[in-house]
């Protein structure tokens with residue numbers, strides 16, 4: 001051992017039972033992560049995992065270095081120091097984002113640019129500040145998949161000792177380096193979008209933006225991009241990173257830093273004023289976005305079709321050697337599917353495949369990262385993560401290049417390909433038997449085939465497995481329940497994998513129509529009612545609620 005490094009060994013007399021990572025990392029209440037030596041045990045397991053894979057072979061130029069950063073939530077900075085000391089104690093060097101602050105996409109980019117063996121991202125993303133989360137990313141910047149999660153889980157649950165370096169290692173350049181992750185990220189976006197060109201277009205057309213980083217990590221990134229680099233006329237709200245991510249609402253409930261209509265009241269108002277050509281909100285680790293402009297909000301799947309249509313602007317064809325995978329998670333509206341022929345002729349020099357993946361961006365990242373999730377995540381095809389600010393800059397670029405409004409752009413798509421009306425709701429609870437009951441009803445849904453629920457008839461029911469498009473193997477079984485009702489009304493459901501307590505059943509409703517200007521609730525309401533009635537028939541008497549279209553401004557409302 002180096003003489004300038006002092007490493008202590010902590011013995012765990014009562015190791016914790018650590019859960020396996022879910023949809024995206026491991027999220028637990030602050031109280032859980034704050035238990036004595038809990039974080040230490042988790043990180044020792046992760047360090048052993050990184051040791052294993054870096055000892056087997058060189059996976060990166062800086063094979064023994066790990067990048068650390070995260071959102072501003074309570075105590076994360078202190079946690080980053082602890083994580084750094086444990087990694088150093090296990091023979092690694094660490095690079096840490098300045099102030100510990102980084103977005104998930106910027107971490108993904110940083111891992112690649114700095115050529116390190118992986119990254120640990122301290123974020124519970126859209127969960128409130130009362131939760132803590134850790135995401136683990138691979139040497140190519142992508143989130144850890146099942147195999148890694150399983151191995152890490154085994155290692156974390158067999159930890160008996162933690163090796164931790166002394167605090168002084170954090171001030172020793174041999175072991176710790178502080179890196180400007182924001183600069184690396186803005187350089188990437190500049191390469192993709194050409195900031196100089198955008199800046200002069202912005203001067204010409206004088207577009208205005210309103211942006212809401214929701215007190216997460218996004219503020220400094222958005223300022224660096226929209227104000228410093230693009231010189232845009234910008235209104236920023238909730239832009240300073242805060243430990244409490246905005247704290248609690250009037251009812252005392254912690255606010256969710258999640259770009260959903262429920263949590264962006266002020267931005268909805270600003271957009272409603274009509275004074276902004278582009279508006280965006282991002283979640284606390286800035287990998288999700290909700291975009292709009294001139295009074296209109298664009299939904300995730302619709303915006304992705306826009307990106308696919310205008311993808312020449314960012315040269316995506318050159319990123320894919322043989323096949324371009326246009327991915328959407330299976331629960332996301334199948335809008336992109338309607339464009340299959342268009343995309344095949346547009347990219348005739350490549351094979352085009354439209355792929356349905358399970359929930360969790362890791363599945364999309366694995367295939368090359370041009371994809372979308374219903375929860376407002378969309379890929380940055382240059383890195384292997386979803387990326388909120390990338391999506392906003394791309395939309396801005398399209399606005400500048402076409403001279404159209406967001407609404408005009410989206411309506412063009414709907415007129416050509418039709419519209420998939422979509423909403424997502426949920427049923428939450430804390431009772432395990434209730435959760436089991438819901439699972440039982442959904443597992444046995446086929447028994448109700450042919451039955452009428454309110455205005456809709458259940459035509460078929462089953463569960464969806466992910467068949468990997470490259471290996472042809474079943475890579476994820478039962479990733480969602482699928483209920484097909486009459487007239488193309490489709491409901492999918494699955495249990496959330498990001499909660500820190502209880503259960504949440506997510507309910508996704510969608511229906512395709514060639515007309516685009518029907519008030520949304522006319523289409524979604526019958527599906528919500530049919531689903532509630534279906535649950536009642538199975539003996540479950542609560543309704544699904546919190547549908548995202550409840551607070552969504554619908555400009556076609558009559």
Ligand code: VG1
Nearest residue numbers: 023024125126360361375496497498
């Ligand atoms: C949710 C979203 C999913 C997203 C995941 C992580 O997962 O539905 O689409 O990938 O959060 O996003 P779940 O299992 O709760 O439905 V992030 O930005 O919060 O890391």
Ligand code: CO
Nearest residue numbers: 125283285287
């Ligand atoms: Co997130």
